[in-house]
Amino acid sequence: xxxxxxxxxxxxxxxxxxxxxxxxxxxxxxxxxxxxxxxxxxxxxxxxxxxxxxxxxxxxxxxxxxxxxxxxxxxxxxxxxxxxxxxxxxxxxxxxxxxxxxxxxxxxxxxxxxxxxxxxxxxx
Amino acid sequence: xxxxxxxxxxxxxxxxxxxxxxxxxxxxxxxxxxxxxxxxxxxxxxxxxxxxxxxxxxxxxxxxxxxxxxxxxxxxxxxxxxxxxxxxxxxxxxxxxxxxxxxxxxxxxxxxxxxxxxxxxxxxxxxxxxxxxxxxxxxxxxxxxxxxxxxxxxxxxxxxxxxxxxxxxxxxxx
Numbered sequence: 001x002x003x004x005x006x007x008x009x010x011x012x013x014x015x016x017x018x019x020x021x022x023x024x025x026x027x028x029x030x031x032x033x034x035x036x037x038x039x040x041x042x043x044x045x046x047x048x049x050x051x052x053x054x055x056x057x058x059x060x061x062x063x064x065x066x067x068x069x070x071x072x073x074x075x076x077x078x079x080x081x082x083x084x085x086x087x088x089x090x091x092x093x094x095x096x097x098x099x100x101x102x103x104x105x106x107x108x109x110x111x112x113x114x115x116x117x118x119x120x121x122x123x124x
Numbered sequence: 125x126x127x128x129x130x131x132x133x134x135x136x137x138x139x140x141x142x143x144x145x146x147x148x149x150x151x152x153x154x155x156x157x158x159x160x161x162x163x164x165x166x167x168x169x170x171x172x173x174x175x176x177x178x179x180x181x182x183x184x185x186x187x188x189x190x191x192x193x194x195x196x197x198x199x200x201x202x203x204x205x206x207x208x209x210x211x212x213x214x215x216x217x218x219x220x221x222x223x224x225x226x227x228x229x230x231x232x233x234x235x236x237x238x239x240x241x242x243x244x245x246x247x248x249x250x251x252x253x254x255x256x257x258x259x260x261x262x263x264x265x266x267x268x269x270x271x272x273x274x275x276x277x278x279x280x281x282x283x284x285x286x287x288x289x290x291x292x293x294x295x296x297x298x
Contacts, residue, residue, distance in 0.1 A: 010215050010218060010219040010222070011212065012198065012202060012212055012215045012216045015202060016201055019203065058222070058226075058241050058242075058243055084226070085222055085223050085230075086230070087227065088238070090238060106149070106223050106226065107148040107149040107227075
């Protein structure tokens, strides 16, 4: 069953994303949380069963884009959807060029979240 | 360029961004009240959420609100009734500031070049514990002032019968 890693320095945002996914009809078995890119890399190293990663951009210690580059540099191809307030075309190009597979700009509606993640998760 | 010269355009961006945020993720009704340039000595508040940005222009986006309103926002975001001003409430105001600042920055970047955001900082007035008659502890709210040399472009909104402001300090980088 799918496991989703949510990387965001806001605990409130991590809870909101989790709740939105659970209410969306997307099939997810469990969630893993990380407060920054560095913590996320450690979680991934300890758990190889993560199926999808949602990643904020601006975070302390290691930013989202640094995380994407580090993960792809290690050869890990787990799908990554950026979930961030950074909405400029330049940021989208930078993220996808670095290996992100999707891009969702905050604030988002439940339908927008469902559509973006529906490309990687099954819907009930 | 100074803030006065682009005030109308930025006020429109702040109104649109804040309205979208409240409609999509906070789920509280929001009405625009007014916008004006305000000296920092006129800003009195309990809670300030701030995100700074740098680039061709630099500055700060701030959310100014009461503790009562911060509790309502956090409660709505978490879909649970919060009674205490705790870290979740600060976190929620930080994220609100972050989403408003991020979207304003994106709109401004289209006109004034790429900018970079900081992570949010939230400052809240601490309750003072005092001893009242009968030795019963009570709490007195404090108010914070924000200090800067330049006026804030303040855009005020009303939500849940509470007035709150989204402020912007903007300077051209030399």
